[in-house]
Amino acid sequence: MPIKAVVADMDGTLLNSNHRISEYTANVLRGLKEKGIHLIVATGRPYPDVFKTIHKCQLEPDFIITSNGGRIHDGNFKLVREHNIQPDLVEKMVQLRGLLGENNGEAEKKFVTNIYREAEWLTDKLVPQAQAAFNEEFPCQVLGDKLFELRSDDLKGVHEVWFLGHHEELLRLQAFITRTFSSELCCTFSLPYLIDCVPAGVTKGNGVREVAEVLNMKLEDVACFGDGMNDESMLKIAGKAYIMENGQQELKDAVPHGEVIGSNTDDGVAKKLEELFFSH
Known part of the structure; x- marks a missing residue:
């Protein structure tokens, strides 16, 4: 045909x-x-x-x-x-930094969190290789720990959250997200070191x-x-x-x-x- x-x-x-x-x-x-x-x-x-x-x-x-x-x-x-992710759900995803490992009693974060809020790209850490993969006219806003202080009122219009890290760590993260938010989120590997999360469906x-x-x-x-x-x-x-x-x-x-x-x-x-x- x-x-x-x-x-x-x-x-x-x-x-x-x-x-x-x-x-x-x-x-x-x-x-x-x-x-x-x-x-x-x-x-x-x-x-x-x-x-x-x-x-x-x-x-x-x-x-x-x-x-x-x-x-x-x-x-x-x-x-x-x-199709946007519900703001309260984005807030929960931002807080995932402390759920996957303990190091001397303190949460150890082994991945970088990225948020697309309408035309903005927000992240807690600049990864040069990731920045280089995008157009220069689309710079990321590096918020550091302030990213984790964002609340639902700040997180309207978010169409994607993605995590960057080692494949093994991201497999653990994907398993946790699937267990916790399976009815609300769809998470897939677009690359071995990158998980994309969008609304379910x-x-x-x-x-x-x-x-x-x-x-x-x-x-x-x-x-x-x-x-x-x-x-x-x-x-x-x-x-x-x-x-x-x-x-x-x-x-x-x-x-x-x-x-x-x-x-x-x-x-x-x-x-x-x-x-x-x-x-x-």
Whole structure:
């Protein structure tokens, strides 16, 4: 059946190791638009950062799914759907710093907490590698311990909370969050060292469903590309599922029908799209 829409993740999928879209990939994506194929970006990144990347690469997506489905904008950057985490729940998540270990009687925090509050990025600690992965025009506000003093009244409009740390520590954190907040939160690994948390029911897959409804399109007409566990939900519902060579093995195991293609550093998405749409 013909593919009418292409949905692509950004990090590890569309973006290369320098967190940029190659000119070759950008040209292929523009060619899709000329063929009338809808282009949808779906990422765990927040919308202020994604908008900058889209401008820089001169992309023209029809829809932009950000924060793993927490926000959906159209191609004119107009808000279509929004899903926020309840402020009192965000406050509880901020307090998680003291729950996972004791060191000489004092709580030992082994991960960095990050909050997307509308167009703001708040964190307790600057991690240069994390900052470098975002556009310069989207700086983080480093609050230090003041982050943990924020209360629910300060935490309205939060569409994503994410934690950065060693994989083993984050596995413990994910298990605790799942036990404690499973009915209220959805937490997935977008990278082995990064957990994204959004409201329960908010996933890239449901974001794709929402966009398909707006476009009056069947999910079987959609092709999805991804590399991380936060892509699992959309890969499972798509008519065609493509997993990057560099994708997490856990994802390849979870979506056995997905076709493994080239890596993000080798323009794997663009090469597959050329094969699908431009080789005839």
